[in-house]
Amino acid sequence: MNKFKNIFILAAGILSFAACKPEFKTPAPNTGAANFSRYIAVGNSLTAGYADGGLYLEGQQNSYPSIIGKQMQQIGGGAFTQPLFTDAQSNGSGYIKLTGFDANGSPITANVTDKLAIRGFVTIPGFGDVTTYTKYSGDINNYGVPGIKLLNITYAPYGNLNGYYERLLPGAAGTNSTTYLDFVTAKSFTFFSNWLGNNDALGYATSGGVGDVLTDKATFASLYTLLISRLTANNQKGVVATIPDVTAIPYFNTVTPALILATVQKSSPSVQAIYINAKSNNDNSNTTYAARPATANDLIVLTFPTSKIGTLVSTVAGMLPYGLTPYSPIENQYVLDNNEVAITKDFVISYNTTIKAVAASKGIAVNDMYTFLNNIKANGLVVDGVSLSSNYITGGLFSLDGVHLTPRGYAVVANQFIKAINTQYGSNIPLANVASYRSVKFP
Amino acid sequence: MRKLLLLMIAFLPVIACAQGFQVNLAGQKQIGMGHTGTGLLQDGASIYFNPGAMAMLPENYIQAGMSPLFFKSAFNPSGTNDVYHNADKLATPFSGYAVFGPKSSWWKLGLGVYTPFGGLTNWGNSWEGKYVLESLDLKAIYFQPTLSIKLADFISIGGGFVYNRASVNLTRAIPLADATGADGQAQLTGNGKGYGWNAGVFIKTEAGITIGIDYRSKVNTTINSGNAIFKVPASVQANFPQPNTFTSGIPLPSTTTLGFGFYPSKQWTLALDANLVGWHVYKALAFDYASNTSTLQDTYSPRLYRDAFSVRGGAEYKAADKFAIRAGGGYASAAAPDGYVTPEVPDANRYYLTGGLGYKIANRLDVDISFEFEHLFSRTQTNIESQLAGTFRSDVYIPGLSLSYHW
Numbered sequence: 001m002n003k004f005k006n007i008f009i010l011a012a013g014i015l016s017f018a019a020c021k022p023e024f025k026t027p028a029p030n031t032g033a034a035n036f037s038r039y040i041a042v043g044n045s046l047t048a049g050y051a052d053g054g055l056y057l058e059g060q061q062n063s064y065p066s067i068i069g070k071q072m073q074q075i076g077g078g079a080f081t082q083p084l085f086t087d088a089q090s091n092g093s094g095y096i097k098l099t100g101f102d103a104n105g106s107p108i109t110a111n112v113t114d115k116l117a118i119r120g121f122v123t124i125p126g127f128g129d130v131t132t133y134t135k136y137s138g139d140i141n142n143y144g145v146p147g148i149k150l151l152n153i154t155y156a157p158y159g160n161l162n163g164y165y166e167r168l169l170p171g172a173a174g175t176n177s178t179t180y181l182d183f184v185t186a187k188s189f190t191f192f193s194n195w196l197g198n199n200d201a202l203g204y205a206t207s208g209g210v211g212d213v214l215t216d217k218a219t220f221a222s223l224y225t226l227l228i229s230r231l232t233a234n235n236q237k238g239v240v241a242t243i244p245d246v247t248a249i250p251y252f253n254t255v256t257p258a259l260i261l262a263t264v265q266k267s268s269p270s271v272q273a274i275y276i277n278a279k280s281n282n283d284n285s286n287t288t289y290a291a292r293p294a295t296a297n298d299l300i301v302l303t304f305p306t307s308k309i310g311t312l313v314s315t316v317a318g319m320l321p322y323g324l325t326p327y328s329p330i331e332n333q334y335v336l337d338n339n340e341v342a343i344t345k346d347f348v349i350s351y352n353t354t355i356k357a358v359a360a361s362k363g364i365a366v367n368d369m370y371t372f373l374n375n376i377k378a379n380g381l382v383v384d385g386v387s388l389s390s391n392y393i394t395g396g397l398f399s400l401d402g403v404h405l406t407p408r409g410y411a412v413v414a415n416q417f418i419k420a421i422n423t424q425y426g427s428n429i430p431l432a433n434v435a436s437y438r439s440v441k442f443p
Numbered sequence: 444m445r446k447l448l449l450l451m452i453a454f455l456p457v458i459a460c461a462q463g464f465q466v467n468l469a470g471q472k473q474i475g476m477g478h479t480g481t482g483l484l485q486d487g488a489s490i491y492f493n494p495g496a497m498a499m500l501p502e503n504y505i506q507a508g509m510s511p512l513f514f515k516s517a518f519n520p521s522g523t524n525d526v527y528h529n530a531d532k533l534a535t536p537f538s539g540y541a542v543f544g545p546k547s548s549w550w551k552l553g554l555g556v557y558t559p560f561g562g563l564t565n566w567g568n569s570w571e572g573k574y575v576l577e578s579l580d581l582k583a584i585y586f587q588p589t590l591s592i593k594l595a596d597f598i599s600i601g602g603g604f605v606y607n608r609a610s611v612n613l614t615r616a617i618p619l620a621d622a623t624g625a626d627g628q629a630q631l632t633g634n635g636k637g638y639g640w641n642a643g644v645f646i647k648t649e650a651g652i653t654i655g656i657d658y659r660s661k662v663n664t665t666i667n668s669g670n671a672i673f674k675v676p677a678s679v680q681a682n683f684p685q686p687n688t689f690t691s692g693i694p695l696p697s698t699t700t701l702g703f704g705f706y707p708s709k710q711w712t713l714a715l716d717a718n719l720v721g722w723h724v725y726k727a728l729a730f731d732y733a734s735n736t737s738t739l740q741d742t743y744s745p746r747l748y749r750d751a752f753s754v755r756g757g758a759e760y761k762a763a764d765k766f767a768i769r770a771g772g773g774y775a776s777a778a779a780p781d782g783y784v785t786p787e788v789p790d791a792n793r794y795y796l797t798g799g800l801g802y803k804i805a806n807r808l809d810v811d812i813s814f815e816f817e818h819l820f821s822r823t824q825t826n827i828e829s830q831l832a833g834t835f836r837s838d839v840y841i842p843g844l845s846l847s848y849h850w
Contacts, residue, residue, distance in 0.1 A: 020515065020838065020840075021515050021517060021528055022515055022516065022517040022836035022837060022838055023517075023836075024517065024519045024526050024834070024836065026524040026526075027524075074524055098678070100678045101678055101679075382828075382829065382830040383830055384520075384571050384572060384574060384575070384829065384830070384831055385572060385573075385574035385575035385829035385830070385831055386574050386618045396618060430522060430523040430524045430525070431520070431521075431522040431523050432523075433520065433523070433525060433571045434571075435570075435571050435572070435573055435574060436569065436571070438620040438624040439618060439619075439620055440620065441620050441621065441622055441623075441624060441676075442619055442620065442621060442622075442675075442676035442678050442679050443621075443622055443676060443677065443678045
């Protein structure tokens with residue numbers, strides 16, 4: 001019987017062995033030459049976590065600065081607090097969601113209008129109506145303000161013109177006079193990220209080159225220099241990102257002239273061209289426009305109401321189908337024509353030259369999102385078994401507005417920032433798990 | 444107008460199966476001695492190790508054993524402090540053999556049922572590689588009727604026909620989030636079959652050394668009409684037609700073994716085996732879906748495995764008439780080349796240590812227990828196809844028990 005007892009003891013030993021798991025030694029936390037005890041994020045809508053055409057709680061919670069902040073905490077970084085909407089007002093400004101696909105496979109979207117954080121509207125003299133949101137008065141690490149340009153950071157009344165900024169300021173609507181630059185630098189910090197400058201080009205581009213103007217190159221350079229010198233005034237370290245090429249985003253690459261033409265030709269095979277009202281030259285100061293057939297180099301905005309095509313509109317030559325004749329071209333605001341594309345690209349390249357030069361002069365890390373997103377557009381990106389691309393909806397990176405990112409897209413961006421920080425300062429902030437962040441939600 | 448084809452939604456080819464996952468658990472006496480046995484006359488497990496030795500067995504056998512396998516694997520994605528553990532799932536490789544022939548005859552007949560290949564991994568649905576694999580349960584059961592003939596007192600040969608019954612159940616997440624943000628899921632389940640053979644020769648030399656040579660052929664296993672179940676949000680379900688089936692083929696590789704037995708004294712048996720496993724047949728894993736769409740294409744996933752070898756040694760000491768102690772160990776090389784390591788088989792070079800006890804409960808009844816510890820060397824890889832990058836570490840703990848009746 002003793003033998004059986006031995007067997008029993010052996011079996012018990014075996015089972016306890018079986019409880020062992022392989023172990024990994026995680027590297028010792030190392031912040032390198034940087035100090036992450038108070039990290040602040042400076043930027044616009046991309047920094048705020050804007051997605052699907054709005055700012056709402058889930059987007060904020062998955063903003064790239066919050067992901068970076070969370071990863072920094074794994075090596076001893078400080079708390080990272082965001083101006084979040086409350087659960088009761090979790091849909092913030094409202095946003096669009098996907099409700100299905102039509103027979104052509106085109107997406108159908110709907111506005112989310114419940115649980116909003118809209119406080120009201122104020123009329124600012126000389127400017128117009130501004131939507132205001134429920135105020136946030138707590139601590140702030142993420143200073144992302146949707147809509148802000150680099151051009152706006154020293155403009156004292158800006159807090160009255162932008163509801164997302166007004167929300168963070170203590171004063172009543174219309175009474176604010178704190179510049180964005182003063183606001184973000186008021187409380188001491190040890191590390192910053194800055195991704196301002198997108199809207200200085202994007203505002204022009206998304207309005208088809210008519211609703212806004214590009215920020216002057218020299219103005220951009222002087223403001224950027226001022227911004228970075230203020231952010232590094234106490235020798236803080238930080239990371240800045242370059243401005244993506246506007247043609248790398250689905251907002252301009254989804255509704256193409258060829259797609260419109262092909263759709264028209266299904267019912268009217270004789271139609272040979274789609275006409276647009278296009279800039280006649282690539283001189284930014286010259287505003288001559290003329291109708292001409294669209295080519296693959298002309299970009300149509302995602303929000304173009306394609307149902308307008310072919311509807312009869314009044315012209316000097318009588319009632320003519322919209323978009324199909326030189327007398328009834330697709331209007332300027334829907335088209336970033338090839339000359340406007342060239343102008344935008346030229347400005348973005350100039351801005352990026354400035355960003356890299358200023359960062360280099362201060363020894364600041366650079367996350368080159370311009371190059372990164374152009375590479376994705378050309379080659380795609382495979383992460384953790386997921387194929388990502390710049391395509392609308394299916395690409396997984398861009399949200400339903402075609403400009404801002406999905407949580408998964410923001411996680412990819414956060415990892416690019418982390419890699420740039422680790423490379424520059426010798427720190428070992430662990431990368432985020434991209435697979436755990438979602439892409440577009442499907443009904 | 445914003446026409447959208449859900450083109451190629453990140454649907455990487457589904458992976459596969461057994462490598463590194465050759466399951467060498469075919470008999471408790473042999474496990475105890477480091478998986479040696481091709482050059483020995485131990486028991487009915489010769490049907491697996493060397494059918495050529497069967498006719499030399501002094502007795503007839505009916506035996507069965509089981510080796511519950513605890514596979515402990517963990518993954519640390521590159522550049523992170525995250526560690527994901529494979530869930531505890533118990534695989535149950537087993538073996539059963541029956542050998543019969545008239546006393547002192549020149550022939551014996553046998554039937555073996557064993558599980559030479561398989562894999563059971565479950566990484567769960569929230570780990571970093573979930574879009575590559577959530578879980579895999581692969582089983583291959585070989586049925587092998589066998590005939591062995593003694594040509595002379597010093598040499599015997601034998602061979603058997605192999606019928607393989609395989610089953611697979613594989614799940615992975617699909618990167619299409621529903622309204623709550625939850626992933627879709629693909630599940631592929633099916634049964635397949637394949638055929639092969641196993642033949643060997645056994646020689647007793649005048650020097651008292653025994654030699655065995657065995658060749659187990661490759662078994663091309665085909666899964667026809669497996670169920671391909673895709674759970675995705677309703678608005679994109681049309682891209683993943685349901686119901687759907689798939690066809691796939693898995694080549695299970697050949698194994699060539701040379702084994703020696705040495706008998707320094709009446710109490711001691713020493714054994715040495717060398718194996719060559721023809722993994723080069725596993726060039727790719729392809730899935731052919733019955734209904735395709737622009738999103739759901741047939742897949743072809745290169746594997747490019749290379750032949751692997753192992754060397755093994757073992758010893759048995761008969762402490763008393765009724766009692767034997769065994770120990771052994773070995774080393775096996777990885778079949779998956781760099782860039783092709785996948786979470787369903789985190790293949791790596793490995794060593795193993797084994798031990799065992801044999802006890803004669805009754806005159807004709809043996810009980811054998813075995814224990815194996817297998818350590819896979821840590822392997823840091825970026826998979827070329829999925830770009831999943833990180834370090835795998837795996838350990839395997841395998842207790843086992845068998846009963847043999849012999850007469």
